Amino acid sequence: MPILCEPGPTAVEMLSGIDGEVRRADNLAAAAKLLDGDPNETLVIIGPRAVTGDALAFAASLRLARPAVGVIMARRDIDVTLLMRALQSGVRDVVQVGDDAAMAAACRRSYEVTRRMLAPPTDDxxxxxxxxxxxxxxxxxxxxxxxxxxxxxxxxxxxxxxxxxxxxxxxxxxxxxxxxxxxxxxxxxxxxxxxxxxxxxxxxxxxxxxxxxxxxxxxxxxxxxxxxxxxxxxxxxxxxxxxxxxxxxxxxxxxxxxxxxxxxxxxxxxxxxxxxxxxxxxxxxxxxxxxxxxxxxxxxxxxxxxxxxxxxxxxxxxxxxxxxxxxxxxxxxxxxxxxxxxxxxxxxxxxxxxxxxxxxxxxxxxxxxxxxxxxxxxxxxxxxxx
Ligand SMILES: Nc1ncnc2c1ncn2[C@@H]1O[C@H](COP(=O)(O)OP(=O)(O)O)[C@@H](O)[C@H]1O
Ligand SMILES: [Mg+2]
Known part of the structure; x- marks a missing residue:
């Protein structure tokens, strides 16, 4: 069940792009706590309320500590600098708030990347x-x-x-x-x-x-x-x-x-x-x-x-x-x-x-x-x- 880090009405707006149930965290610290408590979690979606620099630092440290966990950022405005910094911090995708199709596709891709990373080799x-x-x-x-x-x-x-x-x-x-x-x-x-x-x-x-x-x-x-x-x-x-x-x-x-x-x-x-x-x-x-x-x-x-x-x-x-x-x-x-x-x-x-x-x-x-x-x-x- 993915973690959605976003308080208030924007979270509700974002839910329609995310398949299935979602656990909500009001801020990055709460999201980190949820992650700590669930070693099987593989996706965190960071909403626009989180300060960009904090969200990127969160993604960068997660990449080292839990590389199988995908991070998707949703922002109201996406520009070249943001995309560049996000990709360099290990964020798997940056999606416009309200673009449900893009969010759904980003979630699918992230799950697939995780699946490949975690798949145990079954034979030679x-x-x-x-x-x-x-x-x-x-x-x-x-x-x-x-x-x-x-x-x-x-x-x-x-x-x-x-x-x-x-x-x-x-x-x-x-x-x-x-x-x-x-x-x-x-x-x-x-x-x-x-x-x-x-x-x-x-x-x-x-x-x-x-x-x-x-x-x-x-x-x-x-x-x-x-x-x-x-x-x-x-x-x-x-x-x-x-x-x-x-x-x-x-x-x-x-x-x-x-x-x-x-x-x-x-x-x-x-x-x-x-x-x-x-x-x-x-x-x-x-x-x-x-x-x-x-x-x-x-x-x-x-x-x-x-x-x-x-x-x-x-x-x-x-x-x-x-x-x-x-x-x-x-x-x-x-x-x-x-x-x-x-x-x-x-x-x-x-x-x-x-x-x-x-x-x-x-x-x-x-x-x-x-x-x-x-x-x-x-x-x-x-x-x-x-
Ligand atoms: N999308 C592109 N737009 C502009 N120039 C390109 C593009 N792709 C390749 N080039 C340029 O075309 C030239 C040939 O590319 P290269 O990758 O060496 O081709 P090949 O390996 O097939 O011989 C290079 O100077 C390269 O920078
Ligand atoms: Mg060549």
Whole structure:
């Protein structure tokens, strides 16, 4: 039964957006007391009466003490600064007072995040993290920007440990886009091939922030060829035991390395921009994925720079790819600026429309969908075709 921290008539106004019964607390201290008395509680909704700074401090301390408890804030006025501070304090959502549909959706999402955090592993498979491959057959369509921002967004949502893997082995630019020194890269895995374990894999990683690590691409393009696709499979098998989410950035070709990653992915994010050449590449890729028997239900199509002035409309895009679009990410100069600064936009400005669309995609498609496992025997099917 969620705790609603709000005295008086506003609380009554807010109740219609919250499913089922609610326990009311007049202030944050009372809410903290209710929480202390109930170790099973998983949701606190903080109404507009609580002073913003106090509410954020409450959320930040709860994130450490009881990370499974979600905090949703309801405010009369929501602005960019508030959203940014809220997300950084670990608040899962900020909702306008009176927007019942948004409140209901925020509660559902928070329960789902908690459920995933608390779900006991029932067998070996479910103890493993999810692998998300971000692919787009056209260079420059935004794969790296999206993969890095998805990684940051997942880490911000407090879903556990996240690893971003740069599988653009020849021209990887994850390191440069977040200003990490590629002192260790995938290339250093070569001597461990065939007997890679968790401590070996850990020695290859570069920490970006607590809970978010990166496996960087080799610095010299020629080194890409030294890495056998088999090693990628071995690495991912180890990383998925160590991380809740492994996000893979890719080159613009369905190389054997990329297909190896797709074989073990629970989610494929297929990226395009709304122009004819990128869409043609996406269509070809989708047909290839069909041919290689990658299930359609693990794919999400994302249109980047969706509002581009010269671009095709959402409907035209949908027709060409013959599939629903999971997310539209707007075009903004803030993206290249953030890359040049080396700080992903979702981290620097979580309230920016680009960040918001990434966060929404993550919440709606990566966090709330049931865990999907790669189909049995898919890789065998693929190799027969290849
Ligand atoms: N939504 C966007 N709005 C504006 N520029 C973008 C957007 N997404 C990506 N970019 C820019 O486009 C360029 C290519 O993006 P990048 O992620 O490197 O593509 P890829 O990895 O697919 O080659 C970069 O300069 C990046 O900053
Ligand atoms: Mg790239």
């Amino acid at each position: 498979e479910s103890a493993q993290g999810q692998i998300v491959t971000v692919f787009g057959a056209k260079g420059g369509c935004g794969k790296t920007a999206l993969a890095v921002n998805i990684g940051v967004a997942l880490a911000m949502q407090g879903v556990g440990r996240v690893c971003v893997v740069d599988l653009d082995l020849a021209f990887g630019d994850v390191a440069i886009s977040v200003q990490l020194d590629p002192l260790r890269t995938i290339l250093d895995a070569l001597p461990m091939a065939g007997h890679l374990d968790e401590s070996g894999a850990a020695s290859l990683l570069t920490r970006y922030q607590p809970g978010l690590e990166m496996l960087l691409a080799p610095v010299t393009p020629g080194d890409a060829e030294k890495i056998p696709p088999r090693l990628v499979g071995e690495l991912l098998a180890v990383l998925r035991r160590m991380y809740d989410f492994v996000i893979i950035d890719t080159p613009a070709q369905l190389s054997e390395h990329v297909l190896t990653a797709m074989d073990v992915s629970s989610h494929l994010v297929l990226l395009t921009t709304p122009d004819v050449t990128a869409l043609k590449s996406l269509r070809v890729s989708l047909e290839m994925l069909d041919m290689l028997s990658y299930p359609r239900q693990i794919r999400s199509i994302v249109v980047n720079r969706a509002d581009s002035k010269v671009g095709l409309s959402a409907e035209q895009v949908r027709k060409v790819v013959r599939s629903n679009i999971a997310a539209h990410i707007p075009s903004s100069r803030a993206v290249p600026i953030s890359v040049n600064k080396g700080v992903p936009l979702v981290l620097a400005s979580p309230a920016h429309p680009v960040s918001q669309s990434v966060l929404k995609f993550v919440q709606q498609h990566l966090l709330t969908s049931p865990i999907r496992r790669p189909a049995e025997g898919r890789s065998r099917g693929r190799r027969r075709v290849a």
